[in-house]
Amino acid sequence: MDKKEGATMKNKVVPTIKLYDYLLVPIQIELDDNTVERLQMQILHEIHEKEVRGIIIDVSMVDVIDSYISFVLSETAGMAKAMGCYVVICGIQPQVALTLSQMGIKLKDIITAQSLEDAINILDKLE
Amino acid sequence: MNPQDYDIVLKIKDESDIAVSRQMAKNFAQKMDFSLADVTKIATAVSELARNIYRYAKEGYIYIRKKEGGSEKAPAIEILACDRGPGIENVELAISGGYTTSERSLGLGLAGIRRLMDSFHIESEVGKGTVVIVEKRRRVF
Numbered sequence: 001m002d003k004k005e006g007a008t009m010k011n012k013v014v015p016t017i018k019l020y021d022y023l024l025v026p027i028q029i030e031l032d033d034n035t036v037e038r039l040q041m042q043i044l045h046e047i048h049e050k051e052v053r054g055i056i057i058d059v060s061m062v063d064v065i066d067s068y069i070s071f072v073l074s075e076t077a078g079m080a081k082a083m084g085c086y087v088v089i090c091g092i093q094p095q096v097a098l099t100l101s102q103m104g105i106k107l108k109d110i111i112t113a114q115s116l117e118d119a120i121n122i123l124d125k126l127e
Numbered sequence: 128m129n130p131q132d133y134d135i136v137l138k139i140k141d142e143s144d145i146a147v148s149r150q151m152a153k154n155f156a157q158k159m160d161f162s163l164a165d166v167t168k169i170a171t172a173v174s175e176l177a178r179n180i181y182r183y184a185k186e187g188y189i190y191i192r193k194k195e196g197g198s199e200k201a202p203a204i205e206i207l208a209c210d211r212g213p214g215i216e217n218v219e220l221a222i223s224g225g226y227t228t229s230e231r232s233l234g235l236g237l238a239g240i241r242r243l244m245d246s247f248h249i250e251s252e253v254g255k256g257t258v259v260i261v262e263k264r265r266r267v268f
């Protein structure tokens with residue numbers, strides 16, 4: 001690991017895993033506003049640094065997604081798209097999906113998948 | 128309104144208070160035996176209310192209590208959010224959905240809360256502040 005990468009690792013909000021050309025982002029912490037904003041920065045940096053062609057955000061551990069978190073996730077996906085990278089969200093809990101749909105919130109620019117395997121299949125087809 | 132009538136009082140002042148209030152609401156709703164779907168809806172509604180306080184009024188309070196439903200009826204959860212912030216000029220517009228005065232927002236907080244809960248009341252006066260009261264009844268087992 002070189003020095004530059006070491007420095008960015010320290011600012012990481014969520015540890016990520018590189019999988020083929022994809023970056024797996026498993027969210028296992030509470031998404032407060034500050035965290036979700038830092039996560040956005042981290043993802044954009046990692047796309048740039050690691051030449052990632054697809055991002056998979058695993059939200060199976062996230063039990064509340066409200067309108068601002070939704071907005072930031074969509075915004076991140078839009079930015080990633082501009083960088084030539086698709087964002088897939090997988091593992092959204094059924095009650096979270098129900099709440100979002102009842103609120104009329106749509107995850108713009110985001111592809112949704114049921115599982116990690118599903119997400120990889122979708123990304124493979126998009127290439 | 129008497130704060131002593133409530134089971135939980137949350138002061139919203141810092142950004143981190145949003146996530147804390149969300150968790151507190153979730154735990155309380157779980158203890159009241161709400162279904163998982165309703166626990167999520169309640170926690171999400173509280174998250175929206177707390178963020179509005181933090182964003183627009185800088186600080187305020189969220190009160191939560193259990194309301195007994197009487198002999199035959201199931202209990203309900205009541206959430207009251209209040210602040211002495213700038214108030215809302217056009218309440219109808221603010222709760223209609225898609226309206227926002229924030230730059231990075233969907234403007235779906237209040238409209239969303241209204242759809243998630245069984246009852247929704249809002250009172251706001253420019254220069255005075257805003258009060259939102261919502262309720263959700265537990266289903267009868």
Ligand SMILES: Nc1ncnc2c1ncn2[C@@H]1O[C@H](COP(=O)(O)OP(=O)(O)OP(=O)(O)O)[C@@H](O)[C@H]1O
Nearest residue numbers: 067179183214221227228232233234235236237257
């Ligand atoms: N407590 C409050 N004090 C003053 N103005 C408020 C308050 N709550 C909401 N508003 C006003 O009502 C508008 C709509 O609120 P709402 O929560 O529906 O959406 P938002 O906060 O703009 O975006 P989102 O909640 O989707 O992130 C806000 O943009 C703001 O102008």
Ligand SMILES: [Mg+2]
Nearest residue numbers: 175179236237
């Ligand atoms: Mg809001």
